[in-house]
Amino acid sequence: MKATITYSDTDYQIDFSKPIDISIPLINTDDNPIAWYLDKPEISPVVVEDWIGKVSEGKSSTNFNNIAFNPHGHGTHTECLGHITHDFYNVNESLREYFFFAQLVTISPEVQQDGDCVITLAQVKKVWTANHQKAIIIRTTPNELNKKHRKYSHTNPPYLCAEAATFLREQGIDHLLIDLPSVDREEDGGQLLAHKAFWKVTDTRHLNDDARLEATITEMIYVDDEVKDGFYFLNIQLASFVNDASPSKPVLYKII
Numbered sequence: 452m453k454a455t456i457t458y459s460d461t462d463y464q465i466d467f468s469k470p471i472d473i474s475i476p477l478i479n480t481d482d483n484p485i486a487w488y489l490d491k492p493e494i495s496p497v498v499v500e501d502w503i504g505k506v507s508e509g510k511s512s513t514n515f516n517n518i519a520f521n522p523h524g525h526g527t528h529t530e531c532l533g534h535i536t537h538d539f540y541n542v543n544e545s546l547r548e549y550f551f552f553a554q555l556v557t558i559s560p561e562v563q564q565d566g567d568c569v570i571t572l573a574q575v576k577k578v579w580t581a582n583h584q585k586a587i588i589i590r591t592t593p594n595e596l597n598k599k600h601r602k603y604s605h606t607n608p609p610y611l612c613a614e615a616a617t618f619l620r621e622q623g624i625d626h627l628l629i630d631l632p633s634v635d636r637e638e639d640g641g642q643l644l645a646h647k648a649f650w651k652v653t654d655t656r657h658l659n660d661d662a663r664l665e666a667t668i669t670e671m672i673y674v675d676d677e678v679k680d681g682f683y684f685l686n687i688q689l690a691s692f693v694n695d696a697s698p699s700k701p702v703l704y705k706i707i
């Protein structure tokens with residue numbers, strides 16, 4: 452199934468039968484990635500006295516699992532500024548459109564003097580190509596497959612510098628996607644500089660009027676090396692959780 456999309460006075464063709472899923476599947480085994488010091492997610496049948504919600508156990512006609520997981524720590528998720536504010540804002544209301552013109556870029560975070568590995572403003576400027584894109588997908592290198600399974604807690608993963616987040620905001624990016632557990636440093640004393648810069652949050656207690664309620668950040672994606680840098684249409688699929696973050700399935704469509 453093909454579609455022609457008119458965007459910003461240009462016609463683009465995509466093929467809906469060739470989606471490129473850049474989400475990480477969530478599973479209740481050690482294969483699942485983990486961040487923020489959590490244990491693995493739980494997926495297990497409901498048990499009521501001697502009844503167990505698992506067909507193979509012989510008592511139930513259906514498989515009927517409870518799932519316990521954390522959207523921030525257990526895989527691909529999309530979050531809104533409610534992640535960092537005193538008041539409650541939910542991503543289900545922030546994200547009201549699901550298709551975006553997007554640029555996929557690849558960056559090798561640079562080791563700084565303090566040992567941190569950071570995506571710098573200069574690196575982002577170097578790969579940026581202005582083309583009216585509303586979303587950017589940042590793939591970092593090295594891009595080993597084990598990113599889908601990595602245990603990030605206490606590893607101080609790479610992150611995005613606040614100046615780069617500001618630059619992307621100023622270029623008109625509303626949706627930032629990255630293959631790291633956070634755009635900010637694992638332990639930063641709650642500064643959250645890149646989150647704040649991207650969402651333009653200057654006051655987390657009484658949200659400033661120009662804060663970007665509709666902008667989203669998607670973390671812990673995985674983009675295979677086979678997918679080349681360039682422009683795509685991006686579909687952000689979100690589970691309708693009324694929460695600051697929700698598990699998501701971002702999908703790319705190549706322009707043909």
Ligand SMILES: N[C@@H](CC(=O)c1ccccc1NC=O)C(=O)O
Nearest residue numbers: 487523633636637638639640641
């Ligand atoms: N760096 C923050 C913590 C943080 O960023 C965070 C903590 C728990 C769950 C998610 C987090 N950030 C996600 O982008 C801090 O040190 O307070």
